[in-house]
Structures are given as structure tokens and as C-alpha cells.
Amino acid sequence: MVLASQSSAIPTNIITGFLGTGKTTLIKQLLALKPATERWAILVNEFGEVGIDGAFFKGRPEDNIYIREVPGGCMCCTSGLPMQIALSQLISYAKPHRLLIEPTGVGHPKEVLATLQQPHYQDMFAIQATLTLVDARTVAQSRYRENAIYQEQLSIADVIIATKTDLYKGDEQTQLKAYLEAQELTNTPLLVLNEPLKDLAIFGSAQRCAERQRSEKEHEQAKTFSQYPQHAHPHGSPHDTSPDWQRTLEETGEVMIENAAQGFYSQGWVFSGSKIFNFKKVMNVLSGIEADRLKAVMITEKGIFGFNKVDNALTCTELDECSDSRLEIIDTQPDRVTTAVRKLQNTLFAQEA
Template identity: 55%
Template sequence: MPSYLRGIPTNIVTGFLGAGKSTAILNLLKEKPEGERWAILVNEFGEVGIDGGLLEASGSGEVFIREVPGGCMCCTAGLPMQMAMNMLLARARPDRLLIEPTGLGHPLEVLSALATDHYQTLLDLRATLTLVDARKIKDKRYTQHSVFNEQLTVADIIVASKADQYQTTELDQLKAYLQQKGLLTDRQLVTSRAGDLAV
């Protein structure tokens, strides 16, 4: 394995549908140090709504995007995901890798795929970021959904996204929900406004 493909800093950016993952990634790209090559692995473009801004950034020669064909990345965490990942890494030779599973995907399966021997030396798994829109915490369709709760469970950092769009009471409700689930004892909770995010 070439030395340029070892220990690539890697973050998973997950979150339920509409949590602001693509916006957060676009903002991360704005902070990318000049000269660094970044790679982004996403589900099929139509599935996650990769917008024109992200595709435009990929034309710079420093940002490379690869989609995982065949639906949900977690469901295809076998061969299709591995093939897409390997092709992306070989082509991009990135300084950083961002992985954005679909909002309804099971991130545990993605993490399991990345924990295999093949990726142990290739990737340096950093924080898994889970974006949550605090306004949704009152909606049982979210809080009773197994994927929503799994995304929170795998997070190293929980990001209260779109904080500029809701009230302090809604953020307090999110904190109370996370405390009730025991998710704030070993996880950091941060807020994000208009997609600003730092990793």
C-alpha cells in the first residue's frame, strides 16, 4: 500500500433527513486549507441531495466526490461501498476523507465496514459527527425511529444544527432528551448556525 494512502484523517457526518449534513460539508470545504486534497464519499447523489455547490467545489482538482451506487451506503457496506471507497482513495490520494451516509442509513454498519483490517492502516477514524435539528425532538417520528437513535449513539460529537432557526427552549428539549438517553456523559454537544462546523 502506498505511503500516501495511510492514516487518512476520516470523519463520518451523519444525521437524520434534513439535519443539514450537505450544508455542513459545504462549509467544511470552505475552510479546507489551500493545497489539501479532500475526498467525500456519499450515497447516490439523488439520495442525499448533493447540491450544485458541492459539485462545483469538486471541479477544483482538490475535492473529489464518489457516490456509492445501489442505495443506502449502510446496506451496501459490503462490496459496493468498498469498491467506491477504494476507487475514491486511489484517484484522490486525499489529505482528508468525509463520509456522508444517507439520513436513513445505519451508521453502525458503515463504522463496522471501516473497522476491517483493510482500512485499519488506511484510515485514521476521527470524530463521528451526528447533526440534529432540535426542532424535531418533539416529533415522535424522530425520537421513536431506531435510525435516529442509532445515529445519536454512534456520535462522538452531537451537533445541534440550524441553531439560528430555533428557540433556546428547543435546544433545552434536545439536551433533556440526550440526558434522558444517557448520551451526554461521554459525548460533546455543540451548536451550529448556518452549517458552520469545525473538525
């Protein structure tokens, strides 16, 4: 698929990192620093099937912020077709001055980069620094440090950003540096993010990006792009715009979609906007759920709120608007996900609007 040409290539950054490293938080910081006259586009790919991250960005055309979601952890499947379609729609509509791409935390960022480097995109995108976020506390856990995707995300980085530093209690930074040395990544700049970003210098802080990315990786990635395993869309995903999925939501007021890959399992729910949740019960139930990752956008009697849980810490943010309530729980244990969703279904509804 060939996109319509523009007068100049769009500066493009990939922002990657494993589940719960704070990619959405970083993008929100970047958006707060966006020049008012610039149009920015954000392409968000989620492992879960229902698409929640977009609700956390206050992206509106009047603010020159445009967002497109590709749920399902499969943005690059079928030779990158979902990604190409999403890019075409987003670029045609937004005509952005900058593009930010957030791949799923359990996806292959090399596939994203390989798609952007296809010949028909060479005049469309000016690929700048790839930013990889990492929570240094995860280095101590074998399920992270030995994970091939975790390693790939770090290896592709032009800048590695250590996040959640306020939660470090010991020598996590030392362990991270030792791990990066073992991975032969000592030449990759490491930024320890102790406070919110103050400017956009990070976009251009990796001057080695052009040389290293093109000389060391571009040839290899272009050569191996066709060798990546092709992933299939699960049936009934919201991004399939399936009439059956929409019909189920209209008829029953709720719909559930599952996904599984890379040892993780997700269960996502969409609830009709006519269902109003009890805010206090939402807080109580979500606080008690044990899962690797939890995200939700809930319409409650007190307003619309976004919930984010990682490392057993639940945060709540008031949001402006949404058309329905959505919940996504990701864990390595499917039984824990099922139990958690059952609690929500049985206790949370305050009333019917």
C-alpha cells in the first residue's frame, strides 16, 4: 500500500518497551511539550483486543493531536497490512508534523521498523530515534531478562530510558547497566528518567541513529522482514469492525474478546455506555485484582475515569469522554483473569442509564 506523498518526510519515533514500563505516561509528557502549531499523530498498538490506551491521551483535532489504535497485538501481521492500513488512514487524515508509534509491549519492534523502511515509505517517514523504556527492577526477574522480545526491544533502541525510578529501592540501576553490558549494549545511551521531560531534545538526542540504524540494521531488517512469522487476527476483534461483535454489544450490552501470545493471556471487555459503574466498588475490586497488567476506562456515577494497574499499584485519572466502558486484564495465568472479570461483572453496576 502506497501512501500519498507529502512535501517532506514525517519525523517518526518508535516508543517501545515491555508491559508496564510507562510508554503511555512518556507519550503524555511529550504531548504536553508539543508546540501548539504542530500536528502530531500517534499510532498505538495494544496486546489486548479492546483498545484502551487511546482514551488516556487527550487527543483531539482541535488540539492538533490525532490518535489511531490497532488492538490485538498484531499490528505487523500479514506482512504489516494492519499497520499499513492504520498508517494510511492516520496520515491522510492528520497530515502530521510528527508521528509517534507505540507498539504493543509484547510485540516485535523490529517488525514495525522493517515496515517503515519498506521502499514505498522511504519518502514518507524520516525515522528518528527509537526510544526503549525499561523498568530496571525487571532485570532481576528471569522471565523478563531472558525473554527474547524484552531483549529485542533493548537491542533496537537508540536511547534506553530507565523509568519508574522512584520505585527503585537498591542497586537496580547497577543491575541494569550490568545487564546492558552483557547484552553488548554499552554504546546505547541510557537516560535515567528521574523527573518529567522538560523539552523534546530526546527526539534528536541519538545522533548515531541515522548511522547505526541504517548501516547496522536496515539491511538486515529489510532482508529478514519476510521471515517473521505471520500472525492471524482472532475472530471477532473490535478492529475487525465485525457486525457480529457490534451486534452482540447492542443485544447484550457487553462483549468479551480474548488474546494469547508470548506466554501472556488477555481478556478484554466492552460494556455499553448505558451501563453505569459504581465508582467506589470499581476502586475496591480493581485494587484487589492480581494481574501483570490491568487497564480500564469506566463510566461511573461520578464521571469517566481511567484505571491503570501495574506492580500492584492502581492509579486513577479522570477523563473527558468515552462512548463505552472497557476493561483489559493481562496475565500469564488465565484463571486469575477469569476470576477478576467475574468479580467485576457481579458487583460493579450502579444503575442503567
